[in-house]
Amino acid sequence: MLSLRQIEVFHAVMVSGSVSGAARMLNVSQPGLSRLIKYMEQRVGFRLFERRAGRLVATPEAHRLFMEVDLIYQRVGGLDQSIRRIAEGEGHELAVGASPSVGRSLVPRALAELSGTMPGTIARLEILPMNQVQDYLLAGAAEQVVTIFPFEHPLVESQFIGAGRLVCAFRPDHPLAGIADLTVADIAPHGIVAFEPGSPHAQVIESVFSDAGVKPRIAGKVRFAQTACALAESGLGVALVDAFTVMGKAFPDLAVRPLHGTSLFRVELHRHRHLAQSMAGARFAAALRGAMAQAAREDPAMLLAA
Amino acid sequence: MLSLRQIEVFHAVMVSGSVSGAARMLNVSQPGLSRLIKYMEQRVGFRLFERRAGRLVATPEAHRLFMEVDLIYQRVGGLDQSIRRIAEGEGHELAVGASPSVGRSLVPRALAELSGTMPGTIARLEILPMNQVQDYLLAGAAEQVVTIFPFEHPLVESQFIGAGRLVCAFRPDHPLAGIADLTVADIAPHGIVAFEPGSPHAQVIESVFSDAGVKPRIAGKVRFAQTACALAESGLGVALVDAFTVMGKAFPDLAVRPLHGTSLFRVELHRHRHLAQSMAGARFAAALRGAMAQAAREDPAMLLAA
DNA sequence: ATGGGGGCAGAACATGATGTTATGAGGAAC
DNA sequence: GTTCCTCATAACATCATGTTCTGCCCCCAT
Numbered sequence: 001m002l003s004l005r006q007i008e009v010f011h012a013v014m015v016s017g018s019v020s021g022a023a024r025m026l027n028v029s030q031p032g033l034s035r036l037i038k039y040m041e042q043r044v045g046f047r048l049f050e051r052r053a054g055r056l057v058a059t060p061e062a063h064r065l066f067m068e069v070d071l072i073y074q075r076v077g078g079l080d081q082s083i084r085r086i087a088e089g090e091g092h093e094l095a096v097g098a099s100p101s102v103g104r105s106l107v108p109r110a111l112a113e114l115s116g117t118m119p120g121t122i123a124r125l126e127i128l129p130m131n132q133v134q135d136y137l138l139a140g141a142a143e144q145v146v147t148i149f150p151f152e153h154p155l156v157e158s159q160f161i162g163a164g165r166l167v168c169a170f171r172p173d174h175p176l177a178g179i180a181d182l183t184v185a186d187i188a189p190h191g192i193v194a195f196e197p198g199s200p201h202a203q204v205i206e207s208v209f210s211d212a213g214v215k216p217r218i219a220g221k222v223r224f225a226q227t228a229c230a231l232a233e234s235g236l237g238v239a240l241v242d243a244f245t246v247m248g249k250a251f252p253d254l255a256v257r258p259l260h261g262t263s264l265f266r267v268e269l270h271r272h273r274h275l276a277q278s279m280a281g282a283r284f285a286a287a288l289r290g291a292m293a294q295a296a297r298e299d300p301a302m303l304l305a306a
Numbered sequence: 307m308l309s310l311r312q313i314e315v316f317h318a319v320m321v322s323g324s325v326s327g328a329a330r331m332l333n334v335s336q337p338g339l340s341r342l343i344k345y346m347e348q349r350v351g352f353r354l355f356e357r358r359a360g361r362l363v364a365t366p367e368a369h370r371l372f373m374e375v376d377l378i379y380q381r382v383g384g385l386d387q388s389i390r391r392i393a394e395g396e397g398h399e400l401a402v403g404a405s406p407s408v409g410r411s412l413v414p415r416a417l418a419e420l421s422g423t424m425p426g427t428i429a430r431l432e433i434l435p436m437n438q439v440q441d442y443l444l445a446g447a448a449e450q451v452v453t454i455f456p457f458e459h460p461l462v463e464s465q466f467i468g469a470g471r472l473v474c475a476f477r478p479d480h481p482l483a484g485i486a487d488l489t490v491a492d493i494a495p496h497g498i499v500a501f502e503p504g505s506p507h508a509q510v511i512e513s514v515f516s517d518a519g520v521k522p523r524i525a526g527k528v529r530f531a532q533t534a535c536a537l538a539e540s541g542l543g544v545a546l547v548d549a550f551t552v553m554g555k556a557f558p559d560l561a562v563r564p565l566h567g568t569s570l571f572r573v574e575l576h577r578h579r580h581l582a583q584s585m586a587g588a589r590f591a592a593a594l595r596g597a598m599a600q601a602a603r604e605d606p607a608m609l610l611a612a
Numbered sequence: 613a614t615g616g617g618g619g620c621a622g623a624a625c626a627t628g629a630t631g632t633t634a635t636g637a638g639g640a641a642c
Numbered sequence: 643g644t645t646c647c648t649c650a651t652a653a654c655a656t657c658a659t660g661t662t663c664t665g666c667c668c669c670c671a672t
Contacts, residue, residue, distance in 0.1 A: 001385075002385060002386075021619095030621090031621070044393065060449075064398075076378060079307075082371070278366040278367060279365075324648070325649065334630085338631055338632075362649080616670090617669090621666085622666105626661070626662105627659085629659090631656070632655070634652085634653090635652085638648090
């Protein structure tokens with residue numbers, strides 16, 4: 001098969017009309033090209049040029065070959081551009097899934113930073129209920145998924161990003177507002193917003209209360225932490241949620257206090273074990289760690305980076 | 307720029323799914339390919355494969371690149387076929403011009419032989435009056451031109467192919483039919499068919515007669531030797547034409563005798579000095595010489611190969 | 613005609629790409 | 643655990659491609 005170099009040199013000779021001209025075009029010395037053309041003629045099996053009057057004259061066969069070669073040459077020339085575009089992630093779509101709490105706080109921050117460093121890349125963020133996380137990942141619908149609960153699957157590779165405490169959120173006029181260091185016992189008398197059994201929040205809350213040996217008073221029941229905060233905002237009771245849900249100024253009308261205890265919400269980044277990571281994916285993971293670290297610096301009482 | 311080898315190997319790794327598989331496909335050893343892929347990753351600037359569980363997994367970037375590369379690879383693969391077609395002269399049109407006499411005898415034979423060795427090539431034969439020969443060649447309308455008269459032009463390269471004697475053609479019942487070795491003196495008493503002044507035939511006939519010191523009796527006048535023979539065939543007189551016009555069984559009703567004298571019709575093959583020859587053209591030239599030699603063997607009294 | 617200049621080709625050599633074999637690490641399957 | 647498969651590295655061989663020097667040939671201008 002012809003080498004790309006042969007195609008390149010042949011093209012240059014045809015365009016420039018002489019070996020010397022081609023050598024100048026390609027910034028190499030002339031004798032090498034003379035030899036390469038000779039080899040190329042041996043390979044194709046017919047003369048490409050006649051030596052007439054001390055110069056090269058392309059044969060009709062060379063002209064026919066040139067038409068074919070020119071197409072390839074153009075394409076290969078365009079390849080470098082394609083490579084550059086791919087390297088810049090242009091047009092690449094990074095699909096990320098996240099559970100609701102981090103999906104509204106940490107992950108958007110990481111994606112925003114990513115979008116700064118890779119402007120061509122399109123970020124696609126899907127908020128996933130707990131039971132869809134695995135399917136999303138295994139079906140390849142998302143390259144990575146971020147959750148605030150760990151899980152095990154033989155085809156899923158997970159890494160620990162950071163953790164958030166269980167926090168208490170209530171209206172500033174709530175009786176708890178006066179207490180400095182909240183404990184579970186302090187909360188027990190007041191109505192809380194509970195979660196559907198089986199959800200990560202429900203499990204954490206249950207373990208916290210059972211560790212303290214007290215029973216919670218349940219004033220409401222929701223599926224998502226956002227909803228719990230909404231209820232607390234309207235004065236229904238105390239919301240016990242992960243720190244990510246109330247990160248930043250998400251609920252400015254709520255007072256938030258960490259509940260110091262053993263249980264933490266673990267932020268985990270999950271990837272398909274058998275699928276490779278895109279560059280954008282790698283940067284996203286880094287950005288996520290960065291966002292976690294930044295958040296932990298801003299609020300060390302509630303957040304903890306890996 | 308990526309080398310064709312890199313494209314080839316990358317392609318093989320992508321379709322086979324592993325470096326080892328690619329090595330088997332390409333019939334080379336595996337370590338070389340590992341290294342080549344490594345270099346290629348350095349060149350493109352992003353990871354093409356992740357090493358997961360001891361195997362290679364293509365990154366999303368690699369998949370994008372593959373789509374581009376596959377197109378090139380297909381084209382380059384098709385190039386070999388194109389080269390073969392070009393080498394076989396398939397679809398190539400060889401344009402040849404010829405003056406009338408050889409254009410009806412020698413040149414068709416040579417083209418017929420050429421068509422045998424290069425079946426894909428299309429022969430285009432144009433019979434040219436003398437005054438168009440140069441223009442045809444210089445305009446590039448024909449790659450080669452065959453004439454029975456020499457001419458000089460700085461842009462035209464000519465080579466001698468062979469020669470034919472001036473021959474006498476007359477009906478078998480003509481008085482000359484009884485004479486064994488015809489001379490100009492023998493013809494002088496009889497009416498001949500003359501040519502337009504300036505034509506090669508007119509020049510040769512004139513020189514032959516003036517060398518012999520006799521004047522011809524002119525019974526008719528024509529432009530082409532074919533016409534002269536036609537007149538002779540109808541009994542108008544004696545046709546004095548080049549041997550090529552009566553080669554083979556062109557005029558079965560005419561008796562033909564060579565006229566021994568100094569003047570010969572020189573068959574010359576002309577090419578543009580600054581244009582290269584096609585393979586078909588080169589073979590045609592050889593076939594023409596072969597046809598000339600063959601004809602000379604068949605009729606040594608009238609024809610002479612170079 | 614004659615010398616200068618340009619273009620091509622050959623020789624001799626340097627270097628980098630690409631091939632080889634031997635070997636070891638790591639994971640998967642039995 | 644053992645075996646097999648896959649990949650990576652090292653050390654080396656070979657070939658393509660680059661270099662410089664040189665000579666030949668043709669054209670052109672003096």
